[in-house]
Amino acid sequence: MSKKDEFIFGFKKAIPITMGYIPMGIGYAALAIKAGLTPLQTVGFSILVYAGAGEIIAVTMLLNGATAFAIILTNFVVNLRYFVMNVCVYNKVQKTSPLLNALSCHLTTDESFAMFSLMDESSIWTYVGLSLTSWLSWILGAAIGVFVLDLLPVIVTNSFNISLYALFVAILIPNVKKNYRIGLLVIITGIINIILQTIIGNWSIIVSTLLGALIGVYLINDAYFLTDDGGIK
Template identity: 65%
Template sequence: AASMALSGATLMAIILTNFVVNLRYFVMSTCVLNKIEDSNIPLNILAAHVTVDESFAMFSLSEDSSIWIYLGIAITAWLSWCLGAAIGVFTLNLLPVIVTNSFNISLYALFVAILIPAIKENRQIALLVLITAVLNIILSQFLGNWSLIVSTLVGAGIGMYIVDDEYLLSGDD
């Protein structure tokens, strides 16, 4: 949102982009809860609130379908994010500027690290990532900041047809 605001994006573009980008948590929680066998509504609500990309990735690749295993993974990852943010706030001014500036790339590296195993295991996922990336590059020439929203939605729509549901639910190829 901050980088979009600095580049002159409209408020609506910023809100819609953040909505679409963070819509992944709805999708991840749905996939996790579809995989879990025995659970109840309070545990499902807790699981949905502590879902982060890493817990989703780890649980999706896991053979286990226990809510307790997922909550253990998810709460650990969620608390790590919270603790990491707190440490970052307090140590930011103690680090040299060159170090703090290099952290900007670390979030992108994190998403790449999450994505690479899925791409290696499933050609459908690899094709979907490629299609979405190319689409975003092309659309950015015409739509500016809106290209991320449109390419994400179109990529998700294409993914519904080319990615096998069993892979998403089980983590198997």
């Protein structure tokens, strides 16, 4: 496929993610406005930061009177997992460049990483199409949220955040049907994270991600095999 075809393929794969990001973006906007951010700040935060959980944590902390240092430090710890995800993504893709990697790393999220990791495709342009479309849909959700906030009941806007969990389920179920070990790995990683939260707090996300990846090497290794072109079968 050409770069254009690979990008369009990624765009199409991002459609399920956009269905979750737009309502979740609306829910985030509701919290941001409640915390005192202006509509421009709310949307700008989504453009520059682009970390769903991180943004929600930040505006919640802001609402509770946390200092800027505490908000930045918390987000730094929570979002460290993106270092791990980007390493995995750029180890998988082919025919890329440091510049393209640097420009696209801002677009990595849990959902785009999960979707791309479970795909056979290993093109950087497919990943860019997937992650860029997801980013734009998150921004669109935040923009919609600042305009419709006054038109919807609070209980409705707050319920939009549930879409994130539904999105993860939608991404995982088709692949769990193909290989139950993927679902087992998710459960194991979740349990590790819950246990570690009581011990090391927000660092549990990073540690459980690394431990889950290590377990996955042995748990799923004999179920998926790399092809000559770097894909997975």
